[in-house]
Amino acid sequence: MSEVQRRKYSQEERSVIFDGEFMPHIDSMYNFAFRLTFDEDDAKDLVQDTYMKAFRFINSFEQGTNAKAWLFRILKNSFINDYRKKSKKPATVDYQEVETFYNSDDVDYQSTSDLRAESVKDMLGDEISNALNGLAVDFRTVIILADLEGFTYEEMAKILDIPIGTVRSRLHRARNLLKDSLKSYAQSMGYGRDEEED
Amino acid sequence: MENKDASSPERKLQCSDVGKCFQLLERILDGELVEGGNEMLQEKLDQCQPCFAHFHLEQAIREVLKTKCTKQPLPDKLAESIRQMIQDAR
Numbered sequence: 001m002s003e004v005q006r007r008k009y010s011q012e013e014r015s016v017i018f019d020g021e022f023m024p025h026i027d028s029m030y031n032f033a034f035r036l037t038f039d040e041d042d043a044k045d046l047v048q049d050t051y052m053k054a055f056r057f058i059n060s061f062e063q064g065t066n067a068k069a070w071l072f073r074i075l076k077n078s079f080i081n082d083y084r085k086k087s088k089k090p091a092t093v094d095y096q097e098v099e100t101f102y103n104s105d106d107v108d109y110q111s112t113s114d115l116r117a118e119s120v121k122d123m124l125g126d127e128i129s130n131a132l133n134g135l136a137v138d139f140r141t142v143i144i145l146a147d148l149e150g151f152t153y154e155e156m157a158k159i160l161d162i163p164i165g166t167v168r169s170r171l172h173r174a175r176n177l178l179k180d181s182l183k184s185y186a187q188s189m190g191y192g193r194d195e196e197e198d
Numbered sequence: 199m200e201n202k203d204a205s206s207p208e209r210k211l212q213c214s215d216v217g218k219c220f221q222l223l224e225r226i227l228d229g230e231l232v233e234g235g236n237e238m239l240q241e242k243l244d245q246c247q248p249c250f251a252h253f254h255l256e257q258a259i260r261e262v263l264k265t266k267c268t269k270q271p272l273p274d275k276l277a278e279s280i281r282q283m284i285q286d287a288r
């Protein structure tokens with residue numbers, strides 16, 4: 001993960017790393033890019049840029065280490081630096097604002113949700129996707145990394161350049177927001193209403 | 199063993215420490231290693247109704263995100279064009 005140049009790979013080694021360790025993640029990379037930008041062309045550009053950068057900085061990648069996390073980190077940085085500014089979507093709430101508002105490690109865990117596990121299981125993929133897409137980009141990002149891509153807290157901390165405690169609290173918040181959104185959806189559809197008798 | 203039901207008379211209806219319990223449950227669900235986690239988890243699920251409900255809801259959320267979220271198909275020529283760009287850059 002560090003930017004330190006270890007040694008120079010030969011031409012052949014570079015091809016082996018690029019084809020063998022970088023390219024297999026292209027589907028996940030594209031999905032991530034699309035969920036960040038909501039635009040096919042932007043997502044394509046973002047993935048291409050990421051692979052170009054990965055190639056250019058290949059000497060700072062240590063062969064056999066976590067290539068997927070390394071690539072995701074580049075993609076996320078490219079998104080913040082190049083795409084977020086010119087995004088067609090109206091600006092959503094920002095990292096900083098969010099975290100100064102909710103002091104990062106100090107998260108309230110309450111049983112707020114009267115959403116039922118059964119109603120969640122009954123929901124369609126589109127409903128889940130829409131709820132996810134409706135979250136502010138920083139919340140969306142942690143859910144994508146954790147739940148869609150299966151990264152650990154530690155990997156996420158490296159990808160996002162934030163402490164593990166912040167990963168945990170941001171993820172918790174993100175899931176609460178997602179639950180709120182699914183809950184209003186469930187209510188509007190009448191899922192699981194019939195059992196409520198308290 | 200029988201405690202698979204959504205509600206069970208053996209479970210208390212108030213959680214004694216929601217903050218600590220829920221954080222623990224969520225870390226376990228996220229696959230983070232927690233010392234003695236499995237024993238604690240079993241105990242919570244057997245004895246505490248809010249913990250039981252929270253665990254199953256959180257599990258369901260993770261499950262649907264993982265399995266049902268629509269995947270964006272990779273555009274046809276993308277991989278090819280990236281390989282080409284790299285070729286040209288060499």
Ligand SMILES: [Zn+2]
Pocket residue numbers: 212213214215216219242246247248249
């Ligand atoms: Zn409890």
